[in-house]
Amino acid sequence: MNVYASILEKLREEKVHMTLIDPASQTPDRAGKIAEEAEAAGTDFIMVGGSTNIDGHMLDRTIESIRDSCTRKIIIFPGSSNMVSDRADAIYYLSLMNSEDPEFIVGHQVRAARYLRALGLEVIPMGYLVFEPGMTVGKVGKARLIGREDHILASSFALSAQLFGMKLVYFESGSGSPTTVSPKVVSETKALISVPLIVGGGIRDRETAQAITRAGADIIVTGTLAERSQDVYASLHPIISGVKGIPVQK
Numbered sequence: 001m002n003v004y005a006s007i008l009e010k011l012r013e014e015k016v017h018m019t020l021i022d023p024a025s026q027t028p029d030r031a032g033k034i035a036e037e038a039e040a041a042g043t044d045f046i047m048v049g050g051s052t053n054i055d056g057h058m059l060d061r062t063i064e065s066i067r068d069s070c071t072r073k074i075i076i077f078p079g080s081s082n083m084v085s086d087r088a089d090a091i092y093y094l095s096l097m098n099s100e101d102p103e104f105i106v107g108h109q110v111r112a113a114r115y116l117r118a119l120g121l122e123v124i125p126m127g128y129l130v131f132e133p134g135m136t137v138g139k140v141g142k143a144r145l146i147g148r149e150d151h152i153l154a155s156s157f158a159l160s161a162q163l164f165g166m167k168l169v170y171f172e173s174g175s176g177s178p179t180t181v182s183p184k185v186v187s188e189t190k191a192l193i194s195v196p197l198i199v200g201g202g203i204r205d206r207e208t209a210q211a212i213t214r215a216g217a218d219i220i221v222t223g224t225l226a227e228r229s230q231d232v233y234a235s236l237h238p239i240i241s242g243v244k245g246i247p248v249q250k
């Protein structure tokens with residue numbers, strides 16, 4: 001089964017949690033340890049990537065280390081056309097739709113297209129929307145930030161992504177953000193789209209993760225929490241069990 005099909009299959013049963021690991025934030029060994037503990041805490045998929053440029057060798061080593069210590073599928077979350085590795089199970093083919101720079105909407109994607117085809121890596125098309133405060137990805141990606149309460153603009157972008165044929169929509173506040181998108185933005189968007197909605201950026205506690213999930217988010221992403229934690233299991237388990245405790249609409 002390919003990765004996208006396994007995401008959909010999982011979502012038929014329960015809400016999904018993904019752990020983001022940025023290869024620029026720690027050694028490959030530590031990345032492997034984070035993934036191992038995240039899996040024990042119940043995470044469903046490992047995303048590898050970030051908005052700072054990472055050389056291919058570091059990306060490969062990080063994915064190999066995660067692969068050695070964890071059985072979860074690994075999805076690349078690329079910040080540029082360089083972040084491609086055949087060690088992963090899939091890659092988000094993402095368009096930062098609210099960028100002011102066409103490079104982030106379609107430029108990197110065009111440069112990577114033939115290489116991705118040659119590698120045979122599974123590609124998952126995704127509409128990626130960056131909300132205030134945006135943090136590093138907002139600056140690097142030259143995003144015209146969406147307000148965290150702006151449900152009209154947010155849901156219009158999300159519906160547009162679906163109309164373009166994208167298979168996932170990701171609402172991003174930026175890694176390390178002090179705020180998250182508002183639950184109302186999530187609920188208004190879910191009322192309009194049928195593809196899975198991912199929400200990430202600034203989620204650090206069970207209550208926030210549950211509020212966003214209850215509003216309709218299908219997939220919750222956390223990154224910073226595990227990267228900064230001495231006890232990854234203890235940090236992630238309350239969030240993941242909280243997310244899993246919200247029933248899916250059948």
Ligand code: 1GP
Nearest residue numbers: 175176200201202223224
């Ligand atoms: C960033 O949405 C992810 O791309 C995760 O954000 O690091 O704040 O958990 P955090």
